[in-house]
Amino acid sequence: MDLRIAIIGHGAIAVHVRGKLAGLHVTEIAQIVRPGKESGEDAPPRISDLNDLPLHPDLVIDCGGHQALAQHGPVALALGIDVMTVSLGALADRQVEQSLKDAATKGGARLHLVSGAIGGLDALRGASTGAIIEVSYIGRKPPGGWHGSPAEAVLDLDALTEAATHFSGTAREAALAYPKNANVAAAVALAGIGLDQTQVQLIADPTVTENLHEVTAKGDFGTFTFTIAGNGLPQNPRSSSLAAMSIVAALAERQKQIGF
Ligand SMILES: NC(=O)C1=CN([C@@H]2O[C@H](COP(=O)(O)OP(=O)(O)OC[C@H]3O[C@@H](n4cnc5c(N)ncnc54)[C@H](O)[C@@H]3O)[C@@H](O)[C@H]2O)C=CC1
Numbered sequence: 096m097d098l099r100i101a102i103i104g105h106g107a108i109a110v111h112v113r114g115k116l117a118g119l120h121v122t123e124i125a126q127i128v129r130p131g132k133e134s135g136e137d138a139p140p141r142i143s144d145l146n147d148l149p150l151h152p153d154l155v156i157d158c159g160g161h162q163a164l165a166q167h168g169p170v171a172l173a174l175g176i177d178v179m180t181v182s183l184g185a186l187a188d189r190q191v192e193q194s195l196k197d198a199a200t201k202g203g204a205r206l207h208l209v210s211g212a213i214g215g216l217d218a219l220r221g222a223s224t225g226a227i228i229e230v231s232y233i234g235r236k237p238p239g240g241w242h243g244s245p246a247e248a249v250l251d252l253d254a255l256t257e258a259a260t261h262f263s264g265t266a267r268e269a270a271l272a273y274p275k276n277a278n279v280a281a282a283v284a285l286a287g288i289g290l291d292q293t294q295v296q297l298i299a300d301p302t303v304t305e306n307l308h309e310v311t312a313k314g315d316f317g318t319f320t321f322t323i324a325g326n327g328l329p330q331n332p333r334s335s336s337l338a339a340m341s342i343v344a345a346l347a348e349r350q351k352q353i354g355f
């Protein structure tokens with residue numbers, strides 16, 4: 096039997112994931128949209144309240160962002176439905192983290208954090224079982240990728256001629272201030288030494304066309320630097336294609352575990 100899922104959102108990441116479902120033995124039973132965007136005509140139906148789900152899905156996939164995860168994640172988990180999310184930075188908000196944990200305990204369900212636009216997290220997890228001296232993350236995107244973020248308050252993004260750092264601080268601070276741009280910072284922090292110990296720098300750079308992510312770790316294990324230059328999704332270039340692809344890979348992995 097196909098895996099039954101409901102997807103939150105219909106932006107760049109959701110569109111990519113939907114396009115891959117047919118090959119994965121996965122059926123979308125509902126799209127979860129903002130209130131006022133529901134319609135009875137579509138298949139699968141659009142709903143804004145998880146209590147209106149037509150069937151019990153095996154999984155809710157959050158492609159909607161921090162607010163969407165905070166709103167729908169606890170409801171799904173408390174109903175006993177696993178949730179997969181790419182919005183890892185939402186966990187930087189302690190209230191959101193607690194409500195997800197409480198709901199998961201109540202419903203006996205799990206929150207699955209996908210790796211998103213970054214890789215190398217397995218190495219970081221291993222490294223973090225020994226003493227770690229430092230984990231740092233540098234996120235570098237073309238200036239357009241920072242529109243709608245706090246970068247706008249400190250930089251004239253459209254007039255930049257050279258790379259400019261607009262944020263230095265912890266992963267928790269980055270994730271809270273940049274909900275659409277610092278989920279990788281949170282992924283690195285959660286795989287490594289935590290949101291308050293991981294150092295983050297965010298850079299607008301007119302000389303690059305990709306979204307560049309650089310992770311450096313130093314500790315008992317040795318040192319490692321991992322860099323990835325991710326192509327943006329056509330519909331939203333600030334989001335790397337790999338973020339959407341990591342959801343597809345996680346779905347394929349889940350299918351393998353249940354025997355497809
Ligand atoms: N872990 C990672 O590497 C990455 C994570 N992300 C996360 O993924 C999110 C989505 O990215 P994109 O698809 O590029 O964004 P997008 O802006 O193209 O799409 C977001 C969609 O979510 C919907 N939405 C927002 N709030 C909602 C709610 N409360 N209920 C239902 N739908 C809601 C919007 O209407 C829109 O359809 C980002 O906001 C970010 O949190 C994005 C890029 C990388």
Ligand SMILES: O=C([O-])CC(=O)C(=O)O
Nearest residue numbers: 276277278279306334335
């Ligand atoms: O997609 C990317 O390149 C990274 C991103 O937006 C995030 O970390 O939230």
